Amino acid sequence: MFISFEGIDCCGKTTQVALLIERLQSLGHRVLLLREPGGTTISEKIREILLDKRNLKMTQISELLLFSASRSQLVNEVIKPALQQRSIVICDRYVDSTTAYQGYGRGLPLGAVKTINRVATMDVMPALTFFIDITVKEMHERRRASRQEADRMEMGTEEFFQRVREGYHAIAQEEPERFTVINGLQTVEAVQEEIWRRLEGRLPERND
């Protein structure tokens, strides 16, 4: 089973993914965690290029194609083989990030983004996607509190992140079966419970 997590920066994905994996493993499931961009030797090299603050000359099209190239490697080298072995694959960001950030955020033509997404994923899509939704204001507050240095993608403007968030909501409208919106302003425990309630009935047999 393939599951992905989405959201704007600082939404709490990483915490929620870690909690979910713990729970799945304690029930005897075999779980593989991946993060995008990254997860293969080539994809990690592409990640460095994408997040490097010095790469200010990067065109929006290069950005789109690099995220997609990284994904193509991950799908072929890791995701497909793991799904064939009936692992639960959890991806911290996947193709919806490209739709939201490069399509809605950067304003690249959505039709072209959709086509490139299909080429890069070869239509390997998550059965379930959890979009942990926070406001842009909350994102700024959390970022200030954590005092982490922003990478190239995190240097986007307020309006950029508003558009990214709107993009995620547009996907939710289009694909309500797969794409679940979860209010990320709740406590960590409440978010996790919502995720679990949605997922529990759909889990495969344990593979121990």
Ligand code: TYD
């Ligand atoms: P990362 O440090 O992994 O951030 P996070 O913890 O928020 O996932 O950096 C990934 C950044 O790349 C993040 O700002 C979102 C962005 N991104 C895109 O713009 N398009 C994509 O297709 C993907 C996968 C990520």
